[in-house]
Amino acid sequence: MVSASTAAAVDRVKQRIDAEGILAIRGIRKEFPGVLALDDVQLKVRPGTVHALMGENGAGKSTLMKIIAGIYQPDAGEITLRGKPVTLKSPLDALEQGISMIHQELALMNWMTVAENIWIRREPKNVFGLIDHGKMARQTQELFDRLNIRLDPLAMVSELTVAQKQMVEIAKAVSHNSDVLIMDEPTSAITENEVAHLFTIIRDLRARGVGIVYITHKMSELFEIADEFTVFRDGKYVGTHSALDVTRDDIIRMMVGRDITDMFPKIDCPIGEVVLEARNLTIPGVFHDVSFQLRKGEILGLAGLVGSKRSNVAEALFGVHPASSGEVLIDGTPVQITSPKVAMEHGMAFLTEDRKETGCFLILDCLENIQTALITRDHVRFGFIDQKAVTKLAEDMAAKLRVKTPNLAEKVENLSGGNQQKLLIARWLLTKPRILILDEPTRGIDVGAKSEIHRLITGLASEGVAVLMISSELPEVLGMSDRIMVMHEGHVAGFLNRDEADQVKIMDLAAR
């Protein structure tokens, strides 16, 4: 039995939390050299709600989340947690105070097992004070059972796909039983099925009273999962609304300050002869008998669930991990693509799925990142780079894609996730490919820029570039593709033409 005065005290705290939210942020300001990332922003998260944080690339969303997770210290402003002002000195400090975070860029340790990653620093110990691996595996299995995740706790993280890693990150964050859970673009690397799965987990957490901050660039998710949302623009607070009161267009207008009329500005253009043909490509145990044709001016969408090995096919085509049998023909001639260098000599370009692992040179500057692929072939005389010309090209492309950075001498690790993605797109577009392979091209890119990039891709196709586009966003696949190839567990499940394709048909093929 609690005494009356304790009950009253508990009640007061409850009221305060209701009024203030479980997490309240006021007047936060954060400046980086040359960038005012956050300028007097606020955010209030109520317990048992999903609060979406929206804004363009570089609006300051991740920066605020990192402040809440104790990674950055704000220059000004205050944070209250459960009604009390707090300072969050370090990620550990934030965790201990009940805030956990799923980062935009995956941050798992590759050479450790799934279980070790999840319980790091909290490993169960045996009587000798040594790590009890059996118990750790059991705990992981229990957690996975609760969350309905099917993964081997003892698998090495390095062997997982991006999507599986994402699920591990989610499980890890949930395992802390925090009051506040931050998710920075958790769905940018996973397909519809996992998204649905994640949403079940989120709804469950919400029912338990957890306050969830959710960042995404996918508008549809906002209406599916969010209760409230807050919009930032250029580091400033724009407003907070209930998700019930607004339309998609309202939000976009709040985010970008203008209307976006056409998300998928598809240009119809004549489709020419076959440029790239794959015949029975196989890597035993990965994918089998993959055959398709890609034509000049065509955008071939490649859909499928996680584990359908779409990315592996793309990697094989580009020579990153060549297929062990089967044939690739370019312009009807069989070719041996043994390395990315050879692929590029045939006019191919490949935007990879994982920008941190295989994309960005994080510690180098923007210019170096944009020019890498270009200078393997052009603008070099006697080994010397024609830097003036290359810089000009890079600057023009960065401006065209609206990369937000103080200048191209900025280190790429300081750019927001979406802007890093734009740099990688710029890198490949500069090589003027004939065959463009895109693996999740608009991953983490905001609505405005997304429609811009779609315009660019379809523009390229209309100039005769053959495009193979892997995407886990069905609206994107449907909106952009002339034809859609659907894969299922390493096999081609079928092809759909633009006019016959819809979400249901794709999912039918993908799930079989």
Next chain:
Amino acid sequence: MTTATTQPTTERPQRRLPQEVNILMVLVGISLVFEILGWITQGQSFLGNPQRLSIMILQVSVIGIIAIGVTQVIILGGIDLSSGSIVGATAMISMSLAQVGTFDRAIYPGLTDLPVIVPLIAGLMVGLIAGTVNGVLIAYTKIPPFIATLGMMVAARGFAKWYTKGQPVSFPTDSFAALGKGMTPVFIFLLVAAIFHVALKYTRYGKYTYAIGANPQAARVSGINVERHIVKIYAVAGLLAALAGIVVTARGLTAQAGMGVMYELDAIAMAVIGGVSLAGGRGTILGTMIGMVIFGVIISGFTFLRLDAYYQEMIKGVIIVAAVVADVHRQKKRVKKS
């Protein structure tokens, strides 16, 4: 329109000072400390003695030549422990082909008084081969650079000892000795440094080196032949170690199997003091040059203060560790910012 985009055509403004400036400040600081201590304890100026300074530069430039190669290896994300042994092996080979005919116990009695180009090329070939072997092992068998070059370190030293069964080799021709005479080593160092400064900054060779050091997988996907470039860089490092070996032996007028012991560590120390990151992807030739001078100032400063040679070694150890601590600290700051 609210999005701030990059401004085309404006030149790239440099907001932050280059890292070399910090290292230069360290150099200035250390020199001033010695200057002050000099006046206090010795009653004379440390810096105001051109002869001392030129001896100091001379002392460090041989290892400096190695450091230029090592810098590139470290930027690439690797390490080279074999350079000191390559110095030894090269010294033996080149000196044995540079002997004068008037010396009656020459190694190759039929091959004396050869033009200087012969021992020079032969010596460089030794380094080139050793470096290439390092590179091939690392690039294609994927063994860690530490292990590959450790193996080469032991093997090359063994070769140097086996070559004359431990006997020193002496009496070079005048033209060979000229390679180490007077300030020649310094000029050779400056030439090498200039070449690779330009190469790292303005050529594809340099861009590839930084890219591979920053993210080898991304480099490969961007169309860089990563394996071939790794071989190239280790070969260059071997070549420069050999050049250093030739210069040392020419200067000493004799070659011994034990020449160059620990040079690899001094060279790595110069690079690290000069801000080259052991994590790869970061560092400059200019930085290493300043690191080299810092290294020289400390050594010659201690001698100037009449500090015991034993202390010198110990303090050198401390300095190397301190430089790595500074590197780690810089990286932490990079992650944490603010």
